[in-house]
Amino acid sequence: MHPGIIFLGVVVGSVLFHIFTPWWWTDIASNWGAMDDTINLTFWIGGGVFILVCLFMVYCIFMFSYKEGRKVEYKPEDHKLEKILTIATTVGVIALLAPGLIVYNNYINTPKNALQVEVNAWQWGWQYRLPGEDGILGTAQVAKITDDNPFGINLDDPNGKDDILIEDDVLHLKTDRPVKILLRSLDVLHNYYVPQFRAKMDAIPGIITYYWFEPNKIGEYEVLCAEYCGVGHYAMRAKVIVESEGNYENWIKEQETFSDLIAKQESNESKLTLVAKSND
């Protein structure tokens, strides 16, 4: 069999695989449809180039297989052709790059009305902190973390008092409201990634990183850690529940604020001291 046939088969097979593949995007559940569009655009242009290059190659090996005495072209350089190819490629590259940069510009500029959610990552789990009524998260430091203060919130910072603490790996979000995810890590690199939202960013100990998206589909989504973080990396999952505004408000009411937590601990402590005293 002529090898050209097999190479042709590889190209045709790749195209057929692409058309009939059962594996494709998970349905998008956020505003980042533009990312999918840029990928599709890249697919069309890139895929076209791949097919053309391979078909031209296959054509050449069919037409010009070795034959004694075949007349071969001797043309070391062809400036015109080279110029055309350079310009065409440059145009193609610009066509791919420009939309990408526009989407990226949206990605790094968070809308003003975005709801802030702080994600705390550690080996190997997640917890969340939401700003309270003042809409501002209190400052926090890794060094201040204790059993009583699991987020390391600065006790002097009044903004932190009403922060809502969720010591659980399930996060609720309301639909159609942009969310700014602020990422903190207590130990190593992590990455808060929900495939349906498309967006992701590493959590780095020592600094706060961010990204934003707008969930627009009610449902439950699995969160995967997307930056290798040690042996437990593969098990570092969590859940995001996107729900209607009403359900979200009900959920948020049930959550504990930082001042609730302090109050509870103080009452516990006073109880303990009472117990200790009565034992005397």
Next chain:
Amino acid sequence: MSDNSLNNLPGGFKGMSHDMGSDQTAFKGAQWGKVMMWIFLLSDTFIFSCFLISYMKGRTSTVVDWPNTSEVFSLHVGGVPVPLLLIAIMTFVLITSSGTMALAVKYGYERNRKMCGWLILATAIGGLTFVGMQVFEWSKLIHEGVRPWENPFGAKQFGSFFFMITGFHGTHVSIGVIFLFIYARKVFRGDFDNAKRGFFTTMKSDYVAIEILGLYWHFVDLVWVFIFAFFYLW
């Protein structure tokens, strides 16, 4: 070189493109060893650049304040702290040794064995003095409690970067000093005059080796100027 055509090459940019476009060698008349040293130094420049850029990043992003360098590095002379005293002497000694090295190269090419040898020895002693003073400074800082992992005066990165970078540079100086002594011995023994074959490489010795060593030595001095500026003057 023995080829006459090398004596009247065009100069400037035109000359460079002419050399690059010619056959055999791209750097006309340059010894293999000399080109090697230049390229090695280019690579080494990248090492020191990476160290110094990391230092700048570390210094600007640390959460604890950087110690006041003019206090930390000052010497007490008669009970009065004199900032930059030791370091000024160190720098002076090292730069002077560059001068003696340059003279050694000159006398080497003039086949003045005695002068060349003594100047190399002088350079080596300059280098040794430098390393000695660096040891003194290290021990002073260690005595005051500065360690790679901690620093009583402020950010712990100060100790880490200081010991790592000056240590890496000091290693370069020390290696240079060792080679200077070896080459001084070779010069006095007359290896370069008799084109004696190298013990390991079995290659013939030539006075160009002194120049190559000189290139290394000047580089080490130049790097010190940057370290000096970034650590002591910033």
Next chain:
Amino acid sequence: MSDEYNQKNTPLEAQSSETMTDISGTTSKDIDYVRPAELPEQDLYHGHSFITKWVFCQDAKVIGVQYFLTAVFTGIVGLVLSWLMRLQLGYPDLVPFITAEHYYQFVTMHGMIMVVYFLTALFLGGFGNYLIPLMVGARDMVFPYVNMVSFWMFFIAVCVLMASFFVPGGPTGAGWTLYPPQAILPGTPGSNMGIILMLASLSLFVIGFTMGGLNYIITILQARTRGMTLMRMPLTIWGIFTATALAMLAFPALLVSCIMMTLDKMLETSFFMPAIIQAGEVLDYGGGSPVLFQHLFWFFGHPEVYIVALPAFGIVSDLISVHARKNIFGYRMMVWAIVGIGGLSFFVWAHHMYVSGMNPWFGFFFATTTLIIAVPTALKVYNWIITLFRANIRMNTVMLFCLGFIVTFVNGGITGIFLGNVAVDIPLSDTYFVIAHFHMVMGVAPLMVIMGAVYHWFPLVTGRMLSEKLGKWHFWFTFLGAYSIYFPMHYLGFIGVPRRYFEMYDSPYVASATGMNEFITVAALIVGFAQFIFIYNIVTSLSIGKPAGKNPWKANSLEWLTPEVPPAHGNWGEKLPVIHRWPYDFNVPGAKEDYITQTTPPSEVMSAEVEKT
């Protein structure tokens, strides 16, 4: 080989005028004129005992073979590790000893071995050493002794790396990127001895490579033979030269990050370590920057990709030209593309860090530079296929591997445009799309070139041909197998399957991905075993292969024109060759034969209408 030419060592002028009369003795003095020699003959050390001839040998060709064999040995270790990983992914729990710890150790060692100790060492240490002196017409590398030390440093680096398999805690499981803080903290396998040995081994590799790299660069720049201008060098040499230059400037960043991380680990400095609470315990670190390491690492890591790719580009250009019996199209553009890609590769590193938490504004700059690099790369692809156009293509194993390279490289190159374009990268980064992309573009594609190159140059090294029949089987298994591993794998990335997952559990993705994972695993095992055809072919051909004779492929370049085949120490016998043209004069109109070797003087081919020389 005798020492004759050493002892002769006639004065330069005399020697060159002697060569001159040789040439002028034929027909025309003017058209065959080549500038006289600038440099005296190189003084070589000839080994006499077994040890100096074959073990601590200073002959670049032997050193090249030593590099080659050592790299292939580590490559086989890497291959076995990949099988174990694939077994776990395709059939979880089938092999009981593959725990999560071991899985991550396999991932790490596989990656590091393949990128650094296999591909880099093979291309630059192996092909570089063997081919540079032969192709530029030198007697040997310029510093044969340093060259020997370079190999033995590499050998020690490999030993240290392999030793990490046997220390308590095993090798490091930090991922080949070794990102701190995780790499040196408990919670990552091998965070005690394993990571230290890895860092030590990498440092040794860098030191050893610097010694070799200086040799390669200076041999190419300063030890070319008469008539060999830079623009007459085969593209193989251009590729290796540029890659070595990149390595000389990129490895420093790796060495620095290794030193700093070793100090973080052993002296508890905090270069890369911020304040950390691990398992409820406050660690003694604070104030460092993990992102700094990533910048240093990728400042090495991205040029590293081209350190592997550029020699492959160069070699494949030569193979295509020889076996298509046609000059490489656009030689000058090919050279500038190689140099341009090499230069640009220092300005794109942070495209590996779009979601790393670096300043987001960097994304614009690095996406732009990354896509600019696509232009010269695409031009190289066009030139390869245009070379095939109206050629006379020998469909032998070497050519098949070149074609396989083109298909896989174009495929992997285009997925690179996905990942380089920052907005497109965000959903795809850290998924299987990335794995599929870089395996296709810097795994399979360079491997295709390596294998093609082995089929091509085996007759030169051993004097015997490899079996074509086995070679074709080997090619089809490898090419189709590898393609069917990595092409579908992109689609796992689209689903969103993250990389470096030991197990997927019952994620929604699992149901649809299980079948594909099993298929990929089976394909990986088959491709792996197919390499034993190759090894069998090499081993048997050493003794029963068809004798090759001189220049079996009718190539033009210098390495085939040595007086003895395989070439002896000193390469050229009495006199160094004199070069009159570039190495791609195939099927020149008016010439009697379909090739004109580089040493053929113009007076011998008066009727040929040569355009480029």
